[in-house]
Amino acid sequence: MDKRIEAFLADIRDRGDTQFAIVSRLREIALACGAGISEEIKYGGLLFSAARPFCGIFPYSAHVTLEFSEGAALPDAHGVLMGQGKARRHIKMHCVSDIAAKHVAAYVDLALRAAG
16 A cells, blocks of 8 residues: 555544544445556545546545546436536545445446446
């Protein structure tokens, strides 16, 4: 693991168990999408790429967002994508159970396929 990623995760761990658990689970989901997924620190968060970037994890003081650069083009069957910009959308999580409740893995898979 890259030293910058290790430092990022250590900083999140210092913020508290909930933030670290959310970030860790989201990271697992993104990396489990298949071989060739890379991660890097960019824009203050963790950015995941295959052929192109497909999602990023960004921690804030009271929540964590999973952001999609081209999220406006994704189907939103569960109505969880937030944002008003031309392209970008995100899913906001306050606790680990939000990940399953908001069907995050399905959105990550959609974003990866769209970036392919």
